[in-house]
Amino acid sequence: MxxxxxxxxxxxxxxxxxxxxxxxxxxxxxxPMSARVEAFLRYLAGSVLVAIVVPATVRGGAAAYVAVAVAVVGTLVLRKALPAIALGILAAALWRTYMG
Incomplete structure (x- = not known):
């Protein structure tokens, strides 16, 4: 190509x-924007993210588990998803670099 x-x-x-x-x-x-539709739209992005992350984690081995754990803790501490995801990616990269 x-x-x-x-x-x-x-x-x-x-x-x-x-x-x-x-x-x-x-x-x-x-x-029509009902409370139910609004709640659906609010949580849609999170459910899509989980649908992508869970299968990748199961197949990804130890580095993926470390990445998810760091991202979850990062989300709880920082209260922002994007920096927490970045920390998870960094943790996976470091794990693969130093732990194999």
Whole structure:
């Protein structure tokens, strides 16, 4: 695969991701916002994250378990998901570097 092909694939994936997100925001504008719908939308991102993280953790071995543990503790301490996820990634990288 050439560099141009790789860049075209990345560009296409970017467009599809943007269209999916923008389309979802557009479609939600037509849904009556009840308390139930609002709660669903509030917790949707977390449930998607868990659906991605759990299978990767089960297959990932010790480094993945360390990463998840650090991310959970980081979330509890920092009260912010993004820095906690970054700490989890760093912990996994350090684990793989120094522990094999």
């Amino acid at each position: 050439s560099t141009v092909d790789a860049l075209l694939i990345i560009f296409a994936m970017t467009l599809i991701t943007y269209a999916t997100r923008a389309g979802g925001i557009f479609l939600v504008g037509f849904v």
